[in-house]
Amino acid sequence: MTLPSLDARQHTDADPERRTYEVRTYGCQMNVHDSERISGLLEDAGLDRAEGTVADVVVFNTCAVRENADNKLYGNLGMLKAVKDARPDMQIAVGGCLAQKDRETILRRAPWVDAVFGTHNIGALPALLERARHNAEAQLEILESLDVFPSTLPTRRESVYAGWVSISVGCNNTCTFCIVPSLRGKERDRRPGEILAEIEALVADGAVEVTLLGQNVNSYGSEFGDRGAFAKLLRACGSIEGLERVRFTSPHPAAFTDDVIDAMAETPNVSPQLHMPLQSGSDRILRAMRRSYRSTRFLGILERVRDRMPHAAISTDIIVGFPGETEEDFQATLDVVEQSRFATAFTFQYSKRPGTPAADLPDQLPKAVVQERFERLTALQDRIAAEENAAQVGRTVEVLVTDQQGRKDDRTHRLTGRAQDQRLVHFTVPEGASVPRPGDFVTLPVTEAASFHLISDPLPSEYALRRSRAGDAWDRSLAESCGAPTPGTTPSGSVLLGMPSLPARSTAP
Numbered sequence: 001m002t003l004p005s006l007d008a009r010q011h012t013d014a015d016p017e018r019r020t021y022e023v024r025t026y027g028c029q030m031n032v033h034d035s036e037r038i039s040g041l042l043e044d045a046g047l048d049r050a051e052g053t054v055a056d057v058v059v060f061n062t063c064a065v066r067e068n069a070d071n072k073l074y075g076n077l078g079m080l081k082a083v084k085d086a087r088p089d090m091q092i093a094v095g096g097c098l099a100q101k102d103r104e105t106i107l108r109r110a111p112w113v114d115a116v117f118g119t120h121n122i123g124a125l126p127a128l129l130e131r132a133r134h135n136a137e138a139q140l141e142i143l144e145s146l147d148v149f150p151s152t153l154p155t156r157r158e159s160v161y162a163g164w165v166s167i168s169v170g171c172n173n174t175c176t177f178c179i180v181p182s183l184r185g186k187e188r189d190r191r192p193g194e195i196l197a198e199i200e201a202l203v204a205d206g207a208v209e210v211t212l213l214g215q216n217v218n219s220y221g222s223e224f225g226d227r228g229a230f231a232k233l234l235r236a237c238g239s240i241e242g243l244e245r246v247r248f249t250s251p252h253p254a255a256f257t258d259d260v261i262d263a264m265a266e267t268p269n270v271s272p273q274l275h276m277p278l279q280s281g282s283d284r285i286l287r288a289m290r291r292s293y294r295s296t297r298f299l300g301i302l303e304r305v306r307d308r309m310p311h312a313a314i315s316t317d318i319i320v321g322f323p324g325e326t327e328e329d330f331q332a333t334l335d336v337v338e339q340s341r342f343a344t345a346f347t348f349q350y351s352k353r354p355g356t357p358a359a360d361l362p363d364q365l366p367k368a369v370v371q372e373r374f375e376r377l378t379a380l381q382d383r384i385a386a387e388e389n390a391a392q393v394g395r396t397v398e399v400l401v402t403d404q405q406g407r408k409d410d411r412t413h414r415l416t417g418r419a420q421d422q423r424l425v426h427f428t429v430p431e432g433a434s435v436p437r438p439g440d441f442v443t444l445p446v447t448e449a450a451s452f453h454l455i456s457d458p459l460p461s462e463y464a465l466r467r468s469r470a471g472d473a474w475d476r477s478l479a480e481s482c483g484a485p486t487p488g489t490t491p492s493g494s495v496l497l498g499m500p501s502l503p504a505r506s507t508a509p
């Protein structure tokens, strides 16, 4: 059994006369969300999302965090040069963190690029493309700080049942491995009323889940002098009717306070799930990383979270092989991982990121050492994840059905969704039972577990389907993609949201 994917329904009704666009996204969720805005801006400017062929406008939304990001970008730009030589009207734009960092270098190394824009001026893209076309000259515009909060821009949402909502951009911390502070600037917080208005508009359009997004959500409010602002925001989300799941990423262990734990535990629609980046279990390495918490504080947070939410699924990020990391330091990381019982861990091998303080530190470790430690860490975490998932067998979970498919779903005819704590669940619809749509909810027992997912093969009596507004919105978007667009949607039937059309909301939580 397969569900139609969002990709499958994109632009079946595209107008052949209109120009098309494609956004190629690299990097983190912040970039994924920025790409939704880039798509919204281009659709607002009259472009259609491309199907199959190379688009008339190709935008690279780049990331500077990964090693060799620039080589990959120039490789991709090189491949597009031949296409552009054959189609001179085609335009190429480069934005995101690498553009913010490399600026003129991009136009020097790839002079066939038409526009370069930074992380602070996404909204300028349509104007830059238009200017480049009119003047027949590449346009470069990078701002040092934010002019307009990105959430005020039109957004082409990738999902009808779930959405990202930015609460802040930038970061006031100075972790030595991270390029974000120099590329995204100091933290800027959005006012709570604006955030809640965007969430309400998303929910009115059918979404049942939102993820609040910021580089460091726990310092949210510092710009307008309210240290309790994030906990208040979570509680305010609790009173938005129709909003069934609230998640957030990323918190920071140094700034994570008990009022947030209380708000999570006491607000029923906040998911029992926490992504808490550890980075290292060695206090010496945390100091070198300029991360101001220590391992005991980190473990204390997890204990308090589990005290209030015993079934919370906790995930993390860990960097292996930071400069100067000894075997003893690494062992400290293994010890913290063993005690933390993470449901999932995103593990990274340290690699130099030009422009970060850690890139100049002595004692960079040989690749072989980093690789060997990485394998030990992932083996440990895989074992823990398998044990934690095995403990879920027998539990009844409510799953939000998604349009994503597991690798084996075609073969097993299972559908896929996420439990309330975000665990991935592949499930069978019992013979004769109603099939859910993406955005609907099913309640069923966990019958099997593996390291990275749960399986449910329920009996008919164990399976309950709850149709939702999000499922209705999914149906509408499918119907619209096959017919004439309805007011308030883009020609593709995708959801086009922009703050200017949102209902005004002046009350802060």
Ligand code: SF4
Binding pocket: 171, 172, 173, 174, 175, 178, 179, 180, 181, 215, 216, 252
């Ligand atoms: S908290 Fe540290 S790792 Fe996270 S964005 Fe800020 S500087 Fe980067």
